[in-house]
Amino acid sequence: MTECTNVERITCIVDEDKTHNGEPLYRAIVEKAQESGIAGATVTKGIMGFGAAKRLRRERPMGRSSDVPVTIQMIDEKEKLDTFSETLCDMIQQGIIVREPVAMCHIRCGDDIL
Template sequence: MKRFLGKRKLVRIFISSEEKYDGQPLWEYLLKKAKEMEISGATVIKGVAGFGAHSEIMAFNVWSLSQKLPLIVEIVDTEEKITKFLRLANDWIEEAFVTMGDVEVIAYKHPKHGNP
């Protein structure tokens, strides 16, 4: 769909897999809200290891029953939609590292909508 091509914003929200909002995993809540707001795209990426503001290393451990892992929620859309989403997300996120940068969408293909 050509309307999604061009200059866009990419937001990365770095959180822990243990973060929650309204009784559910924060990553899931963010994803659902992004979909409700008709954001062009969002992906949750699970990290193998990382650390944040507390300098606590979170890492995968095969012997541990519960895993506290770093997650990245990536969201792509126009600056206007991203700004609106982040204003709302500020109330949902208790602890995170958030970055935003410019990206250029060069392809956005879906068989139901036809491909350029």
């Protein structure tokens, strides 16, 4: 059985090396999203990218600090994300935030949720 709901997704793109109160910014955002009751969040690391400054960013060899793009995606009802967007603006000094409507579908097969 599949149940779908119309929700929104926020996608934040920040540099991996950015921090907030001494911890990686992406971690601080996900932890704040969890505290705020956001339905779900996922972080993915890019291997290369560029933004408004057109500066190419990529992983650096030999374990040196990396400034590659990190994408944080969060999904929930529009109203909850409206409220959480204010928190994001306080945390992110520079980056990209994209909001888009999506269909969130829960798929249930028997008693297990996939």
